[in-house]
Amino acid sequence: MKEIRRIIRFYDELKAENTPCALAVVVDVKQSSYRRIGARLLVAEDGRFVGGISGGCLEGDALQRAKSAIQLGRPVARTYDTTEGEDATIGIGLGCEGRIEVAFIPMDFTEQWNEIELLRSVVDTRIPRVMLRHLDTVLMSGEPQFEVSLFQPEADRFTLYLPFEPAIPHQFHGESLNALAKGRSSVKTIRGERGFPHRVLFEVLHPRPRLILTGYNYDIPAALRAAKLLDWEVWVVAPLRKMTKEITSLADRVLDYGQVKEVPVDEATAVVLMSHDYEWDRKMVQHFLPLKPIYLGMLGPRKRMLKMDESLPDLELAAYPNLYAPVGLDVGAETPEEIAAALISEIIMVLRGRSGGALRERGGPIHENA
Template identity: 30%
Template sequence: MTHELKNIIQQYEESRPNAQKAILATVVSLEGSSYRRPGVRMLIFENGDMVGAVSGGCVEKEILRQAQSVFTNGVPKVMVYDGRYRLGCEGILYILLEVFDPSPDLITQFWSTILQRNTFEIQSFYEKEHTAHEDFGTFFRLGAVAYPLNQSVQKQDRDLLCFEQKMQPCFQLMIIGAEHDAVQLCKYAALTGWEVTIVANPREEKTENDFPGIHKLITVEPESFRPKLDEQTAVAIMTHSFVKDLQYLVALKDQKPAYMGLLGPFKRREKLFDELLERHPDISENFLDQIHGPAGIDIGAETPQEIAIAVLAEILTVARRKEPMLLKNKMGKIHN
């Protein structure tokens, strides 16, 4: 959800020259099932423009209508949306609506936190009923400081209910390779909200314009590659060169990302592993065990676009610790 919040703040900053008021809608509680879970947010501008969504599209019009009173008087409110007779999800949503007026300090610290890939916390104070209250509101805890989202709400009312959310760094995908299939994987990963880094050889003369949705391009020789990966990072090695793949595997041998995938058939993977062990006999078995090769889930993918979907699906199953299955065969809730 961090990438959605990042987009909201980005869109708000871009709108500031127009001096438009904005309301943040946050799902703070849920009874039953819903398309999205608590913690999802959307931003509503005074002209009716919206950034993000809190459902599959069923609730947004009602949120826009309910937000008008907050635009008028500035008092935060909780709206209750009972979808049992209107939605396929059959849930009751409790949605906090509040003026979105972050201070310059909050904005500065937020982007610093995102850049440094640090975790942070968000606390929203509310009551579980359809009502307005001047003490309702959200606070961002960035480092040791709690910043109010609305500068007119300065205290955290401990007598109210509190929805707490720990925000992880944006999930990122590092694609090592710059061929056509890397372009497709970049495009599809960016659509999910992931931050995509492309690692390319300088001799390939690639630019960021070659990769739709890219976050960062690194041009580096494999022997000079010194990555620092965290648990919110996936890696896909797909250079289409046996020698380069081997060199990048050596550069990654001390890393423990959330996922590491290797494009290419099983025999090629085994040949790479044999060569890797011959050159580095002390390499950890855990490193080899974490490599998913061939990368992807068997969904019958043929085209580069379909292969990208198969790889993204495997990354999600590994990062979320799930076993892929047809949802029609799953008993109980879809979301934990």
């Protein structure tokens, strides 16, 4: 969500200036690409931009195409196929060996539900959403439209309906639920009663990760800084009288141990116990484990967790799949900053459903095709 937040802020600046802009969005990827589906780049008419759709190799061409969309007043599309030496054709160096489809959509400041306004409506939600995007051209005009809608699972409804055959929306519903269950964006071909194929992108918008840290020692600021670099929401729970100014200035919220029941836990919440105090960690485990955070980490050696498991037989700590003790990926971390890097990397691994191994040992592509 960090990039989306930055784009929304930039959009608001451009709207206040009345400076036209266009949004570039990666809508499909085949094989290798530095950025994946949902990467966005907001381009102002004067050339300023925020975000990115590649490692820098596509942005030069993308800026020109975004300006073209602004001038034309309608969306344009571009497919960058780096598997066939197209980099020489468009005059840029591409090394990803993939096929990247990008939509360039002029933003209408007067439109209540343009794409950025839809993103604004979900950026602070704690429930995953699915953004649907029509990828085919509209038959009558022959021009790409890239209409978007938003599926809200808690209300079981769509914000807007796309211009399809009447029989298709129920298929949107099923595919949206499938995308949420897998937690992964994908492109599907849907056919209506008349047999026309419609390519639709189901983009999963995940909530902003929330990190709960318990403790106040000198390793807490390092973990805080690492998480804030990713724009995570971070809460710290510890005795308020022992909180340092550095901790209170970095954290989004600080609470005393006695206020721990006020801490919200959901499927995008990770909890890390870093108090270096066995009894406090034991109390925190008793509180947080039943709430089932996606990640519950405990700083310290494995024998500490085993001792706690013996003292809390009803909780069966060793059987809890999302308990990580010791915390962090095995990278030989020693300093607070290195431990923070190993810890945050492990949480990302859990959020993404990956193994955490070295990429050179991974069989097959780095990312799965949409």
